[in-house]
Amino acid sequence: xxxxxxxxxxxxxxxxxxxxxxxxxxxxxxxxxxxxxxxxxxxxxxxxxxxxxxxxxxxxxxxxxxxxxxxxxxxxxxxxxxxxxxxxxxxxxxxxxxxxxxxxxxxxxxxxxxxxxxxxxxxxxxxxxxxxxxxxxxxxxxxxxxxxxxxxxxxxxxxxxxxxxxxxxxxxxxxxxxxxxxxxxxxxxxxxxxxxxxxxxxxxxxxxxxxxxxxxxxxxxxxxxxxxxxxxxxxxxxxxxxxxxxxxxxxxxxxxxxxxxxxxxxxxxxxxxxxxxxxxxxxxxxxxxxxxxxxxxxxxxxxxxxxxxxxxxxxxxxxxxxxxxxxxxxxxxxxxxxxxxxxxxxxxxxxxxxxxxxxxxxxxxxxxxxxxxxxxxxxxxxxxxxxxxxxxxxxxxxxxxxxxxxxxxxxxxxxxxxxxxxxxxxxxxxxxxxxxxxxxxxxxxxxxxxxxxxxxx
Amino acid sequence: xxxxxxxxxxxxxxxxxxxxxxxxxxxxxxxxxxxxxxxxxxxxxxxxxxxxxxxxxxxxxxxxxxxxxxxxxxxxxxxxxxxxxxxxxxxxxxxxxxxxxxxxxxxxxxxxxxxxxxxxxxxxxxxxxxxxxxxxxxxxxxxxxxxxxxxxxxxxxxxxxxxxxxxxxxxxxxxxxxxxxxxxxxxxxxxxxxxxxxxxxxxxxxxxxxxxxxxxxxxxxxxxxxxxxxxxxxxxxxxxxxxxxxxxxxxxxxxxxxxxxxxxxxxxxxxxxxxxxxxxxxxxxxxxxxxxxxxxxxxxxxxxxxxxxxxxxxxxxxxxxxxxxxxxxxxxxxxxxxxxxxxxxxxxxxxxxxxxxxxxxxxxxxxxxxxxxxxxxxxxxxxxxxxxxxxxxxxxxxxxxxxxxxxxxxxxxxxxxxxxxxxxxxxxxxxxxxxxxxxxxxxxxxxxxxxxxxxxxxxxxxxxxxxxxxxxxxxxxxxxxxxxxxxxxxxxxxxxxxxxxxxxxxxxxx
Numbered sequence: 001x002x003x004x005x006x007x008x009x010x011x012x013x014x015x016x017x018x019x020x021x022x023x024x025x026x027x028x029x030x031x032x033x034x035x036x037x038x039x040x041x042x043x044x045x046x047x048x049x050x051x052x053x054x055x056x057x058x059x060x061x062x063x064x065x066x067x068x069x070x071x072x073x074x075x076x077x078x079x080x081x082x083x084x085x086x087x088x089x090x091x092x093x094x095x096x097x098x099x100x101x102x103x104x105x106x107x108x109x110x111x112x113x114x115x116x117x118x119x120x121x122x123x124x125x126x127x128x129x130x131x132x133x134x135x136x137x138x139x140x141x142x143x144x145x146x147x148x149x150x151x152x153x154x155x156x157x158x159x160x161x162x163x164x165x166x167x168x169x170x171x172x173x174x175x176x177x178x179x180x181x182x183x184x185x186x187x188x189x190x191x192x193x194x195x196x197x198x199x200x201x202x203x204x205x206x207x208x209x210x211x212x213x214x215x216x217x218x219x220x221x222x223x224x225x226x227x228x229x230x231x232x233x234x235x236x237x238x239x240x241x242x243x244x245x246x247x248x249x250x251x252x253x254x255x256x257x258x259x260x261x262x263x264x265x266x267x268x269x270x271x272x273x274x275x276x277x278x279x280x281x282x283x284x285x286x287x288x289x290x291x292x293x294x295x296x297x298x299x300x301x302x303x304x305x306x307x308x309x310x311x312x313x314x315x316x317x318x319x320x321x322x323x324x325x326x327x328x329x330x331x332x333x334x335x336x337x338x339x340x341x342x343x344x345x346x347x348x349x350x351x352x353x354x355x356x357x358x359x360x361x362x363x364x365x366x367x368x369x370x371x372x373x374x375x376x377x378x379x380x381x382x383x384x385x386x387x388x389x390x391x392x393x394x395x396x397x398x399x400x401x402x403x404x405x406x407x408x409x410x411x412x413x414x415x416x417x418x419x420x421x422x423x424x425x426x427x428x429x430x431x432x433x434x435x436x437x438x439x440x441x442x443x444x445x446x447x448x449x450x451x452x453x454x455x456x457x
Numbered sequence: 458x459x460x461x462x463x464x465x466x467x468x469x470x471x472x473x474x475x476x477x478x479x480x481x482x483x484x485x486x487x488x489x490x491x492x493x494x495x496x497x498x499x500x501x502x503x504x505x506x507x508x509x510x511x512x513x514x515x516x517x518x519x520x521x522x523x524x525x526x527x528x529x530x531x532x533x534x535x536x537x538x539x540x541x542x543x544x545x546x547x548x549x550x551x552x553x554x555x556x557x558x559x560x561x562x563x564x565x566x567x568x569x570x571x572x573x574x575x576x577x578x579x580x581x582x583x584x585x586x587x588x589x590x591x592x593x594x595x596x597x598x599x600x601x602x603x604x605x606x607x608x609x610x611x612x613x614x615x616x617x618x619x620x621x622x623x624x625x626x627x628x629x630x631x632x633x634x635x636x637x638x639x640x641x642x643x644x645x646x647x648x649x650x651x652x653x654x655x656x657x658x659x660x661x662x663x664x665x666x667x668x669x670x671x672x673x674x675x676x677x678x679x680x681x682x683x684x685x686x687x688x689x690x691x692x693x694x695x696x697x698x699x700x701x702x703x704x705x706x707x708x709x710x711x712x713x714x715x716x717x718x719x720x721x722x723x724x725x726x727x728x729x730x731x732x733x734x735x736x737x738x739x740x741x742x743x744x745x746x747x748x749x750x751x752x753x754x755x756x757x758x759x760x761x762x763x764x765x766x767x768x769x770x771x772x773x774x775x776x777x778x779x780x781x782x783x784x785x786x787x788x789x790x791x792x793x794x795x796x797x798x799x800x801x802x803x804x805x806x807x808x809x810x811x812x813x814x815x816x817x818x819x820x821x822x823x824x825x826x827x828x829x830x831x832x833x834x835x836x837x838x839x840x841x842x843x844x845x846x847x848x849x850x851x852x853x854x855x856x857x858x859x860x861x862x863x864x865x866x867x868x869x870x871x872x873x874x875x876x877x878x879x880x881x882x883x884x885x886x887x888x889x890x891x892x893x894x895x896x897x898x899x900x901x902x903x904x905x906x907x908x909x910x911x912x913x914x915x916x917x918x919x920x921x922x923x924x925x926x927x928x929x930x931x932x933x934x935x936x937x938x939x940x941x942x943x944x945x946x947x948x949x950x951x952x953x954x955x956x957x958x959x960x961x962x963x964x965x966x967x
Contacts, residue, residue: 045823059574066577276805336757
């Protein structure tokens with residue numbers, strides 16, 4: 001095995017220096033009764049070629065959506081990834097380093113995180129951002145917990161159209177720490193029911209708003225803010241916005257509607273779907289909350305010669321200093337993926353990112369219009385949407401998906417079948433369709449015709 | 458053996474480095490931005506003329522610029538390459554950061570993770586289209602069960618601390634389900650990682666600290682005094698953070714079980730045990746592994762990692778869903794967790810890309826290679842201990858496991874602190890060890906060489922440490938002012954915290 005390279009002579013020399021005869025002598029502190037006598041029941045090591053062949057064979061048993069014409073989104077989007085992202089991420093300097101505890105030899109990682117924080121804060125329209133969390137759902141759960149920590153009203157108001165996986169994670173984190181989850185239904189148009197929301201928001205805590213929501217619908221965040229401001233300040237919940245970052249090229253950012261914290265899933269900013277991870281949770285906040293937020297923060301400073309440099313800062317919030325009083329237990333987070341996001345956003349830049357968002361918006365509407373004209377099909381909700389929408393099909397969505405698959409198309413998500421019991425407003429005919437920048441005009445039109453053909457069968 | 462002396466780099470002659478480069482700072486990408494530049498062209502699309510306001514309510518359309526930088530591809534690449542070379546990393550040189558297991562990251566693992574057959578898999582695809590990824594998870598789970606001796610492994614946690622958190626939630630669930638919510642106290646030795654107590658609190662339980670014995674191990678008598686019917690669990694790092702095996706672990710685990718509580722093993726230091734001994738055989742109920750440590754997935758500058766947990770006995774029923782199953786026909790599928798299990802802890806199914814690399818590593822090493830990991834990691838650490846014990850204060854005078862902890866008290870008399878030694882090592886091209894942890898060793902220097910380093914590298918490190926020891930007596934100023942050769946010198950952390958500048962152009966007084 002090529003990763004351990006001691007020769008027999010080296011080992012002898014080392015054992016002599018240590019003053020023992022055999023390597024086993026070094027394990028004497030482990031009682032005999034619990035030492036393994038047999039080799040592990042795992043195949044012996046194999047060559048790189050054999051292992052690669054084996055792993056490729058496992059891969060061949062997949063049918064990746066990325067290789068097909070995919071309209072499956074639901075929080076994970078198969079977008080373009082510029083070659084520069086992979087090129088920078090495969091630099092040993094970045095991927096084989098660790099958390100920048102020693103800033104003098106970690107300025108590369110520290111400055112890229114500083115630039116990441118800046119881009120996330122600007123995207124979100126917020127004062128500042130942290131260095132990342134595990135993913136969108138844990139970012140939402142941890143921030144909701146922290147914003148209610150120590151408050152008299154430990155409650156989180158959650159709209160029905162929050163992504164069901166996010167809701168599930170939020171419920172897990174809330175359980176056992178006396179954090180109450182207060183549900184708010186959808187209005188018939190698929191948006192949050194603002195009257196019900198306002199009624200539920202009289203008891204402090206936090207209000208979560210997902211933008212766009214799970215159905216792809218654009219919430220009227222300006223109206224939500226207005227409604228929230230009618231609640232007396234003492235009882236008014238803080239707003240936690242959970243946003244899909246690509247939408248921020250077109251939609252007003254959380255800072256513009258008074259979010260205290262904005263979180264999101266960074267996967268759509270240059271990360272492959274990779275069966276659900278690793279992704280990167282984005283967290284941005286208003287200045288007032290900087291000491292509450294979880295995760296690492298990089299700040300600028302100077303060295304003894306007055307040169308600009310970067311360090312991990314406000315570490316007194318963190319577990320290695322505060323232990324049980326820390327704002328979070330998070331230690332290792334998702335630094336390399338934060339770098340991917342930084343390179344991705346730099347690559348598209350202001351105009352490219354705007355164009356990307358615009359393109360997704362326009363293409364999704366082109367497709368939705370074409371589908372809406374098909375006999376038997378209709379958009380399930382009338383509210384405005386960004387790049388994803390729910391289609392009411394003439395047959396069960398599962399049947400449509402199965403039939404489309406035979407033609408190399410991933411038609412979308414059968415919402416009721418995948419998340420049974422989560423949404424009273426959808427049934428087995430409802431199909432969630434997403435459009436990314438990879439879909440050409442021809443593919444959009446072909447998909448609409450395919451649905452037309454499948455609808456009648 | 459007479460150590461060869463590494464010559465510290467001399468300060469450059471005045472004027473040798475042109476003034477324009479002497480500063481060494483890299484302007485941010487925001488400073489390099491010029492309106493109109495752009496590195497990436499999107500695919501062709503129709504409808505550029507459609508205004509967003511035609512499709513969205515006008516009051517919800519973003520106005521004004523976002524403030525993303527505008528650069529071309531060549532400038533972008535140069536920017537990040539210039540930054541990259543300011544990092545120390547394993548592929549460049551020795552990185553003995555204790556408790557972090559900075560071992561070599563095999564390149565095949567990266568090649569596997571780049572296969573489109575894995576990258577393109579959406580987490581909500583049907584099971585029949587996901588047979589390869591599900592089998593990867595199945596095989597890794599089986600392998601980790603064998604390595605740990607635990608009955609069932611759950612691959613969902615995204616990092617070690619996330620695994621700790623899940624485990625504490627499972628224990629909490631158990632005591633609530635069995636009608637003992639009053640059992641909410643978790644014993645944490647004072648040598649533990651800070652993540653342990655933080656995880657306990659997030660799971661809605663309380664902590665009580667257990668002072669370690671003079672030998673650095675669990676004080677069994679003090680533990681007995683703490684065990685009562687309010688205790689839910691104890692979290693034990695084994696080998697401990699001082700690099701010693703808990704010799705009385707079987708007895709300790711039996712004691713805790715007799716008191717009706719569970720024993721958690723923090724598996725951060727599993728690199729010392731792989732193929733040698735198994736937590737399951739020691740009586741642990743639940744544990745986590747850090748795949749980015751023991752199983753060599755890259756540390757990525759601070760993640761992503763993966764922190765699977767292994768579980769035995771009654772706690773298994775609290776493992777969250779979905780769980781991978783294999784039917785009689787050999788087909789893999791997701792199955793639900795039983796009622797009462799802990800709910801979801803991750804957006805999807807964990808850090809699959811990391812799990813994939815770990816499985817590749819298991820296959821490359823095999824049972825024979827995995828055992829060599831622990832043997833050589835322990836050999837390397839003991840070699841450093843033997844070579845440094847005369848010049849430095851080794852806290853515990855007996856064979857260590859995978860890491861050795863030195864005490865900073867021995868060189869206080871020269872006015873030199875642990876931090877100074879760490880900074881001076883940078884001038885020798887070596888990443889400093891973990892410092893000031895564990896808390897039970899005064900001014901600790903925690904050195905973990907890993908199995909991957911050759912005798913030559915270890916000797917170079919020893920030489921550097923001995924040379925620094927000589928400098929303490931002859932020229933301590935050179936240590937106190939270190940580092941001298943890095944891109945920046947010591948940074949003002951106090952200033953960073955007082956005058957918070959967390960974004961470019963966004964100074965915030967805290």
